[in-house]
Amino acid sequence: MKIFIILALIVLASAEWKPKSRQELKQARLDCIKSLNIPQDLLEKANRLEYPDTDLVKEFVLCGARTSELWNESEGWLSDRIMRLLENDKKLNKEEAREVIESCLDDNSQGSSLQDWSYRNFKCLIDSRLRSSMKKLLQKLD
Template structure:
């Protein structure tokens, strides 16, 4: 019995991940996007733009992008986007893009969380952060 307990403890320790954050699967990405669309019903024509990775500067889009980024724990208040989470999700080869695009709230004190999340996200998209795997997670609802 004591060997069983020791074995279980060993497995638990070995499987623990530092910081508790792991790369999100395409299924998790789709589910979070669907959940955020329920909370923030972006019009269908605007959602069509998302398929081309175009994000208009509209309040509903800001709220949606913030929701997705926050639910995935890419973006947390008050830090903003978490570079380690983005590097884990998209790859450390994307670090220069991430460092170029992440801004700090102190630099934009008048921005809402949604505006901040969208602004940084648009830069990340424009600079090539998005991988083929991520492109396949856009939902059509």
């Protein structure tokens, strides 16, 4: 029995999420761009944190959230993982950031599509007081 518990603890410890490397995130973004055939003008808007409310943009946001492992189909955006990505921003008040993130992320009680749900929460984050931190984070992927 003790061996089983030890093995279970090892499996749990190794399953802890680690942020993807900058290169892995860039590749994930490129994969989304290619698979969704994102036009250059839309990429330029995204680089300025302009994400128009279109089906293609919503698919792009959801693809990015999935491939960066910041999204879970049942929970939506994962706030603890977003915080991990923002933790290196020295100018960021971590307590305030957590409050903003928690206020932006919802449980989709209204039953929106995954695309609408991820887009709504993402837009809230990039339009919030976290805008400059989010922009820094997203610019690392260019």
